[in-house]
Structure formats: C-alpha cells, structure tokens
Amino acid sequence: MAKDLRVKKKVLVVGFTTRHVACSAHNAGYSVYAVDNFCDKDLKDIVVACRTFDDLSELVGIIDEFDREENFDIIVATSGAEDLTLKKKISGTDSKTASFYLDKKNIQNFFESNNIPAPKIRQPGIYPAFIKPCVGAGGWRNKKVDNFLEEKEWTDLWPDVPYVRQEVAEGIPCSVSCISNGKRAVAVSFNEQFLRGGNKDKSYGFSGAITPFTHPMEKEIVKTAEKIVSLSGCIGSVGVDFIAGEDYFYAIEINPRFQATMDIVEKSYGINLFNAHMSACTGLLPHPDIRRAKQYTARKVLFAPKDIVVKDDLSVFSPYIADIPLIWTEIEEGCAVVSIYGFGSTRSDALESLDKTIKDIGRYISRW
Numbered sequence: 001m002a003k004d005l006r007v008k009k010k011v012l013v014v015g016f017t018t019r020h021v022a023c024s025a026h027n028a029g030y031s032v033y034a035v036d037n038f039c040d041k042d043l044k045d046i047v048v049a050c051r052t053f054d055d056l057s058e059l060v061g062i063i064d065e066f067d068r069e070e071n072f073d074i075i076v077a078t079s080g081a082e083d084l085t086l087k088k089k090i091s092g093t094d095s096k097t098a099s100f101y102l103d104k105k106n107i108q109n110f111f112e113s114n115n116i117p118a119p120k121i122r123q124p125g126i127y128p129a130f131i132k133p134c135v136g137a138g139g140w141r142n143k144k145v146d147n148f149l150e151e152k153e154w155t156d157l158w159p160d161v162p163y164v165r166q167e168v169a170e171g172i173p174c175s176v177s178c179i180s181n182g183k184r185a186v187a188v189s190f191n192e193q194f195l196r197g198g199n200k201d202k203s204y205g206f207s208g209a210i211t212p213f214t215h216p217m218e219k220e221i222v223k224t225a226e227k228i229v230s231l232s233g234c235i236g237s238v239g240v241d242f243i244a245g246e247d248y249f250y251a252i253e254i255n256p257r258f259q260a261t262m263d264i265v266e267k268s269y270g271i272n273l274f275n276a277h278m279s280a281c282t283g284l285l286p287h288p289d290i291r292r293a294k295q296y297t298a299r300k301v302l303f304a305p306k307d308i309v310v311k312d313d314l315s316v317f318s319p320y321i322a323d324i325p326l327i328w329t330e331i332e333e334g335c336a337v338v339s340i341y342g343f344g345s346t347r348s349d350a351l352e353s354l355d356k357t358i359k360d361i362g363r364y365i366s367r368w
Helices: 019-027 056-070 095-101 104-113 148-157 218-232 262-269 273-280 347-365
Strands: 010-015 031-036 049-052 074-077 129-133 143-145 163-166 172-181 185-195 206-211 235-244 249-255 296-303 336-344
Touching (some): 010 019, 019 262, 019 273, 049 056, 074 273, 104 163, 104 249, 129 148, 172 218, 185 218, 185 262, 218 235, 336 347
Parallel strands (some): 010 074
Antiparallel strands (some): 129 143, 129 163, 172 235
C-alpha cells in the first residue's frame, strides 16, 4: 500500500497564536512545527517542536534559523506574521497582498472602489464616530466616541497611532470564512461573533464566535463575502467581517489569513480547513455544498479577572477547552487564559454547554 506523502511534509506555522492552524495541519497528517507567542500545552502536545518569541520583530530571524535546521516544506502565517518577507515563500496570500489588507485605510478604499457596502468615513469633528487603528487585529482598541474629549482620551492613550474615523454601524458582528484560489472564492461558513464588552478600551475586542449563524441577510452577506475575496487577490483561507442589521449589512474588514473561527468551523462542518487551504493554493476549491453544518459550535475566550498564576492542569476539560496554559504560567489581568467550547444540535444547546464549562473553569481560576 502506498504511503501518504503528506505525513513526511514538514509544516511550520508562525504567528502570535498558532494552535488552531497547527491542530488542523496535524489532523491533516502533516508533521507540524510552530513559532508562537505562547506555546501552550495543547500546542506542544501536537507539534514536533515549538519556539516562542517576545516581540514580532524577532520572528524573521527565528523562522530563518528554524528553517535552516529543519528545511520546512511549507510555511504558513497566522496573525502577526502575514506580511513577513522570508527567504522561503509563505503558503497562501503573498506578503505584499496581505500587507495591503492589514491597513484599514486600504480596506476602506477597496470597499468603496468596488461598491461594497461599508461604514462611511466620518470627517474630523463629526460625532458620534467609530475609531480604530489602521493596523492591528482583534478589535480591542476600537472605540465609539461621542465627543472631542472622548476622542482625545483615546489619542492620549495611543499617541502617534494612525486611525480611521467611521460612521457608527449598529448590528450583529459576524463573519464569513472563505477559501480562495486567488480568482474565485467559496464561502465555507457564516459565523456570529462575540465581543468583549465592559472595559472601555476592549469593549469591541473579539472574544469568541458561534457557527452556524442564521440571519435574514445571510444570502446577501455570503454572496458579498465571496465577491470581496474573489476581487482581493488573497489565496487560501480568508475571512471577511461584517455588521448585520435586520435589513442591511456593512463589510468591516478583510482577514488575509486563517481566522480565529477556524476550529469551530471545522467542528461544526466536519471539514479540514488546512487541507482546503492547501488545495486552494494549487487552484482547487471546495464544492459550494460544503457549507452544511452538522452541529452548532460556540467558542469563548476566558480572560483573567486579575493577575493570576496557573496552578492546575486544565487538560481534563478537553475537548471542551483549548489554548491550555502550562502550570505556573503567569497571566496578567485582562489577558486570555483559555478558550472554551460548547456543542449542541441548536444554538441554545451550544451556548448552554459553553456556559457550563465556563462555570467549571471559573471555579479553578477563583482559587489561583
């Protein structure tokens, strides 16, 4: 019997957090390595080797050295590494194209030039306004400001950070995950997003999602996402964020990389997105019928209520958690502790499952 050659291929996944991509590559039969800011327990459990970094400026040097040692067949970038220029080509969207879509001013211009519905730019001095840094992921520095003093508070907190001012778009945060061959895109899921709320400088930060998402504008949003990604020139896994109103929607951002919704999409739809990404890099796209969910899957990121030190191995809660910190890891107040999942045949069942595990994990954290 012929051996599966993918088992021999070495994949290096690099970025701020890589666990979701590394797990998908591992499940697809690849030999996986990672350069990651955390190197959590469940990442270390499935990779051959994991190297960490403190600052994104260190990444290129670490990757080049790692590649000289291991000679990787494939390098894949996640958040923070999309625009790196390496000696070896990154699989998926090229660094120049990715860099373009990492700038929110470029995204705004792209939407406007292609007649994509998006929040309009709000001129200085006009309120309310939604402000967000031109570069950055996760949305945690985004803020709605109602007057000059609130905007000044933001600019004092983040001096010299270029930002865009938009009209405030009301609605439900959601996203479409697509697979693209650079010319055509196929949507694989429609997802509802959860934002953090509470803390004034993190109230719009991504904190999780649930898929599938049902909404009156679903057909139009999915069609628009496929149009956006097809026109973008991005290749492989690409996501588009939206705000959905009852009878309208706005495109918000393009994510030229594997998205944080990757694992819930895989669990709900029974697909392997790493395989789909690699196939798209050769021009092959999944069949449109792929977007048929088998179950609801929810994920929420649990954040530290105070400075803590991890004192228990949370692996006993797997598969209801991921991004599992190692014992004695120090986590600052407001930073991510662990990802928690909920599953069910309905949305409410998945959220009930999610809440149960959140309460169980919360009892551990309260003792730390």
